[in-house]
Amino acid sequence: MIADRLGGLAFGGDYNPEQWDERVWKEDDELMREARVNLATVGVFSWALLEPEEGRYDFAWLDAHLDRLHANGVSVDLATPTASPPPWFTLAHPDAMPVTREGTRLVHGSRDTYCVSAPAYREAARRIASALAERYGDHPAVALWHVHNEYVTLCWCEHTAAAFRVWLRAQHGSLDALNEAWGTAFWSQRYGSWEQVLPPRATQWHRNPGLTLDFSRFFSDEVIAAYLEQRDAIRTHSDRPVTTNMMQPGYQNVDLWALSREVDLVAIDHYPDRPGLDAAADVAFAADRARSFGNGRPWLLMEQGTSTVYDQGRTLAKEPGEILRHSLGHIARGSDGALFFQWRQSKAGAEQWHSAMVPHAGPDSRVFAEVKATGEAVSRLGALAGSTVTADVAVLHDSDAWWALSSDGLPSSGLGYHSALRNAHRALWDNGVVTDFAHPEADLSRYRLVVAPALYLLSDAGAENLRRYVVNGGTLLVQYFSGVVDSRGHARLGGYPAAPLREALGIRVEEYRPLRHEERIVLSDSSHGTVWSESVRAQGAETIATYTHGALAGSPALTRNRCGAGDAWYLSTRLDDADHTALVSRLLDSAGVGPTLPGLPPGVEVVVRQGEDGRRWHFVLNHRAEPVSLPDPAHDVLTGGPVRELPPGGCAVLEGESPL
């Protein structure tokens, strides 16, 4: 466990000393001590320095930094620099540069300019990873390996085409199977030889959805294969844990369930995309995902910004107090630390305006003061290392569903996989409960409530799994346009969704009726729907709310079905946020799930971490602009004393079984 090596939770960030000089390094040492930094991610963008020309390595400068950090009590998360091939790589291997769907070959001058399927790239990446591991595998400073950075670059080149064909052969076995899976009888797409199969490059109209779905799956597997090559090269020389930092939902085209199985520690980057309470909810969303990808094991917040909130073309600053509150938000949900990108704000380069622990203004600044306070707070939480978080509720999450829901030719541009997931999670967060994410085919028996939003693609096994979950006593809420296609993307026939799910839900969906752009409808219970509606026939289910207008007037909008020992609900439109939260509240009641700590006003978040030894810590985060009184005075680990009230924006970590 990383915390063992660090003697507590991790605190620190990306550290790029190669951008600075000796005078700054000295100040870094001092400020890191002040801020209680114990982990620095080094080398993410150092390829050009480590291998200044192909095959010639220069490690001396890195030796010095690792020794210096070690001497200063800072461990190192050592990165392989493979996300940013140096300029010489472009000239030596032009065929390894990525090619867009339209055929433009990209060049260096930014980062992430590589084709993950190009042999020259893969070989160069494996080689530099191996060289680093050989040299630093046993270095006492090294606590963790950080393979690559945010795998993301898609490519449509000839290397990609070749690798795609290899993957397809393995997946489908025969061309006949591929033709059947992709429905190539339509639009005269039948492939007569493997050579005819191309990546989904620029074409005239809608692309075949089987092709694009498989291309997404292929790309994900290709990324994982590239990761594994580096991981295995490192393991040859080092016994330290290996990970890679995963990105925001929707950004990284990888099956994070699968990738998470291959890392020793799930690590994520997180930058909220809206300010205020929305950012806090987004912290919870990201953290719950990360914990779930690792099956509940502690994970690590690898990157956050001290003052970075993306918002409609702007990078907003964080509000005072959010550095600590967001850090605790992640730790509350299972992160064994809080790291930032980056330690010191670059004075030049493409991210010179990305916030950092030491801003341009220097240590005499609000940001660095908050960083120090956060470092101190995190340092007091060492006992929490390895403790875990338990949830009674899960939201289903599946990359296949996401990718399939990105197909061309769907009935509405108002659908969106991750926004649907975020809406479902938010409704639960607003109800004060902690949520897991789960794969549709996973064992769900530990959950009292399972929510399935936007589960457009659902395998036969997944559909049966959900049915069984309900039969065995679970409460399930399936939302519109779910269970619609099978694992090949073929539509479910005879009425949607997949038959086992129809049985569980006691309904049959006959047709989809997308709503107009900005159309808003009223249901019989006065709730409002947008985006979508469906013609649903109750086949055993109880109708809870009906549509009130148009072709669907009087027909079911929301249903509940008793099936075996459980309850299965179906919601056939997208409810407004408040209505959605109210529905989820009703389901939580019905499933017997209450908030972690009842009686608190909205905007006060409470999460419990529990150690193997049964010790429990209640994180209380007051996101409100008003103070909040706690029912009973309790011991706050952050201050080491009793706490009766949290000020606006204040936080506490209360120790004890039921501290309030």
Next chain:
Amino acid sequence: MIADRLGGLAFGGDYNPEQWDERVWKEDDELMREARVNLATVGVFSWALLEPEEGRYDFAWLDAHLDRLHANGVSVDLATPTASPPPWFTLAHPDAMPVTREGTRLVHGSRDTYCVSAPAYREAARRIASALAERYGDHPAVALWHVHNEYVTLCWCEHTAAAFRVWLRAQHGSLDALNEAWGTAFWSQRYGSWEQVLPPRATQWHRNPGLTLDFSRFFSDEVIAAYLEQRDAIRTHSDRPVTTNMMQPGYQNVDLWALSREVDLVAIDHYPDRPGLDAAADVAFAADRARSFGNGRPWLLMEQGTSTVYDQGRTLAKEPGEILRHSLGHIARGSDGALFFQWRQSKAGAEQWHSAMVPHAGPDSRVFAEVKATGEAVSRLGALAGSTVTADVAVLHDSDAWWALSSDGLPSSGLGYHSALRNAHRALWDNGVVTDFAHPEADLSRYRLVVAPALYLLSDAGAENLRRYVVNGGTLLVQYFSGVVDSRGHARLGGYPAAPLREALGIRVEEYRPLRHEERIVLSDSSHGTVWSESVRAQGAETIATYTHGALAGSPALTRNRCGAGDAWYLSTRLDDADHTALVSRLLDSAGVGPTLPGLPPGVEVVVRQGEDGRRWHFVLNHRAEPVSLPDPAHDVLTGGPVRELPPGGCAVLEGESPL
């Protein structure tokens, strides 16, 4: 006549049995009988199966389907599959793939990936068409030939360039003539050799409008030439009629007047792009175009959706009743049938969400029930086959005007050819009259009122034709920015529009004054204008309404001129819809044209078909949400009984001279 072969009006749709298996084929046979299907379009996307590798044909599977359909009483509209070359074609003839304006060569993986000017494509298309005709030319099932599908793919490749040059030589005769026509003295564009002429590929600023206009004309001629090669190959082996399905206005870059001269039966595809009453008006618009392209002859609705309404990135479902009402809307205006794309909703492929006669949910569905009802209704209308529709009003329609109005560098982005045509047609539809479309150089003497919207380009002959139409007693309404350039796209000098039109209108337009984005002005008669205004000098015309503000205050906005035996009106702004409808109403009164059936509330559409023998059928379509009473009980062919009232959304086909 297709109806003779079918024994009535056509009913059915695209049928792609290659996507299904024997069990489904059996069900198809049964359901087709239930739905009274008598025509199935087969083979549109079958190239990859019919010719699985270059030059090797496999017809056995198609033999079986044709025999099966025939045995089941279903005739076949047999398609050549040339809209969708198979994957092997891309690899064998990469030079025949289309290239975008920016130089990206597209690949297969969708449909319509071909360059219509590539010799390899043209040869392959002719060959497969010929092979099909040879095999099935006399097949008893075959009632119609369906060449290609929705010709549309533009290309800017070297083959295109070569063909364009050949076309230009033929059109212009000499480079000097081309240089003069395109005004190449401007911007130093004078061509010194034919090789220097390129398609309008990506360039730095505005493209030469002569070049782009001629490229549009060339492309249209090229498509027609490609069609003719297939048609003639088919005619060698078959005596059945040949057609191709034409697309929505604006979508297909072809002169549909010219293409219609080459088909044995005009056939169109129609998908409304707004719901509700707008969709009904759009049905009328599309149907009136189709009838006009065929000079009033019966035509065929080749494709519509059972539940497909495109609307701002969404595909809306149709309202209950619209399958029948839209079908009758087309038939009322001259279609000898109602076909759909497609019979059975695909379970896979890029159009798996395109609606169909048998939806995913299967026959136990609202959609299939309505399909059956529609099939029954259509089956009762067999006596109408070959009957025609007469209009007293025409809207002028010319591809040259459309293409020229798509030039770079026009004074306003608020202009749009087809939206102007639709507005004009809609104002007439709202007034309850049936409208023809007519070419500006056509004989217009049969019309009492002619409306010319957006007729930016108008040839000398066209201008003289309009003048003569007025002199001979016609009523003409010319709308803003019409008659502005000649057939080469050269501006009319000395005042707009073209001189004969100035004479007819009794005005001279001195300058254009485009309105600002969303600017709305008031005229002296309280009507409102947007988009455009003009400085008009009355030269004999009476001023009916004036501008009230700004530079044009007090100057004419709407004029009327007595010229010979007729009246010529000029409207120099774009009126709001209600004001436009009121103006058209006034013109109809003045021209002595009344609604087909007076006294009905708005939203009740009435159209008359009349047989050669004088039999007349009144189609009455109630698009309202309220019932409508008919003045007198009448015999409804659909029910075989008397009808006194139409329910909301209801339809009737009343037989008799003046049945009400």
Next chain:
Amino acid sequence: MIADRLGGLAFGGDYNPEQWDERVWKEDDELMREARVNLATVGVFSWALLEPEEGRYDFAWLDAHLDRLHANGVSVDLATPTASPPPWFTLAHPDAMPVTREGTRLVHGSRDTYCVSAPAYREAARRIASALAERYGDHPAVALWHVHNEYVTLCWCEHTAAAFRVWLRAQHGSLDALNEAWGTAFWSQRYGSWEQVLPPRATQWHRNPGLTLDFSRFFSDEVIAAYLEQRDAIRTHSDRPVTTNMMQPGYQNVDLWALSREVDLVAIDHYPDRPGLDAAADVAFAADRARSFGNGRPWLLMEQGTSTVYDQGRTLAKEPGEILRHSLGHIARGSDGALFFQWRQSKAGAEQWHSAMVPHAGPDSRVFAEVKATGEAVSRLGALAGSTVTADVAVLHDSDAWWALSSDGLPSSGLGYHSALRNAHRALWDNGVVTDFAHPEADLSRYRLVVAPALYLLSDAGAENLRRYVVNGGTLLVQYFSGVVDSRGHARLGGYPAAPLREALGIRVEEYRPLRHEERIVLSDSSHGTVWSESVRAQGAETIATYTHGALAGSPALTRNRCGAGDAWYLSTRLDDADHTALVSRLLDSAGVGPTLPGLPPGVEVVVRQGEDGRRWHFVLNHRAEPVSLPDPAHDVLTGGPVRELPPGGCAVLEGESPL
């Protein structure tokens, strides 16, 4: 001086006789006399006629036109036609066509299709310029040389790459220096050889801001070098002045300070992009820029439209009276003439809808009548030739700041260099004062007030220059996000802005807090801010207004600092227009600057030109819809009589020291 040769101020426009025939030329001669045209720009787009094939020249037709113009009393501004290479050039030198960032090579068919770095283009351009100068260098008609037209085409091709590397070597000396300047340590971008350096072509994420800044500088220098080659070739054969026409702010990627040093007469093109009063303010903005680029010397309005106002995808017509009023607006601010694009509206070609002095409608038109009136007015102003305009206020203007503020990765998409400059200029214009533009490193001592908007990049020398300006008694207003990076684009550390400016302003900016899209905040003085806010610490400065909400509540928004003999103000947000104007008014008062003529209502513009001999002319332009009374009757040069009142839209040029 051009006016000497013309015997007065210039009046006329681009003249393209090659588009017309003898009959029209005859009419041209007559109409030019009527309109008092004395200068025609000839040959801008004549390359294809002058050199119909490579190396073969045909000057005969041009001889005839020059002789004809000369005989008619019209001098010629003779253009080199190098902005529009003929079609043969594309085929002969495909490598000289421009290539987009994405790699698309553009072709002819428009204009400006050339790569300014391609040797073949440069040689061809120099050759035709030389041939023209040799033939017409001493032609009595030629009064001015017009090199090229609106240099603008960017390119990313291999020639560009090679030239860029040469430029970089010269600028940076060594690769180490380049690597340091661009901060290539970040994102592993260290260059190991010059060959690795590429133009900023399509890449994966943000581009390196050092690379893009240097590419902008390189392109500007390259354009100037291309200009100089032609200028020097001309000077070998001709003693007439040489210029090139500069474009709108933001359109032409050239450092206009530098280019202006190389022309004998600054010449600009100006087309307003909003109508009405905004257009009048834009005339002033463009004119003040042009005068400033030439260090106050008279300049020339080379192009304006008689009826061309670009506005959101539309080309609006000018209001009646604006041809004269805009012309006088330019002349008032130092233009020694008023020229138009173009004399006669083209009947064909890509700009057939561009307005002209003789419109399509012909001489019997409002436009030509106003042109004649304007020609007469200009002809009465001959005595003003060479007189100048003095300003007490300057707005800082620097291409480096503009380019740097176009970098990828800035904190807000709401920033915009030229819009900030226009806002600052407009606030001064609304206060009735005439404004210069000045380079940040220029001698500012002559100004009482200097305004620095959007001065994101500020060199060390510039920062020190501003400090010294204040110390010596100046009043300085620095606006948000200024002084932030140095001349290499490196962030200022230890608190923004650059240290000398921090000292002058008595503040330290600690962090930036961009506002949300459309967020609007209130300051303590009730003014409103948008786009941006900052955490400012006063270090000696007086706080004039504070923020009132959120993280910055109570902290300084607007400060004033006494520094030496001067005052330095800092504004850390973007004020609403009215608040901005009020603040500028306060600063003008404080700096002792009053309007040119006090007591006039808003919308009446007054500017003074003064001759070397002390003669003074007051231009009074009434942009209002109401008449304006003048305090005292005065002698109006335009009418030659006294004037007491200006009608709506009216103008006067009053002669005398203090005529009112």
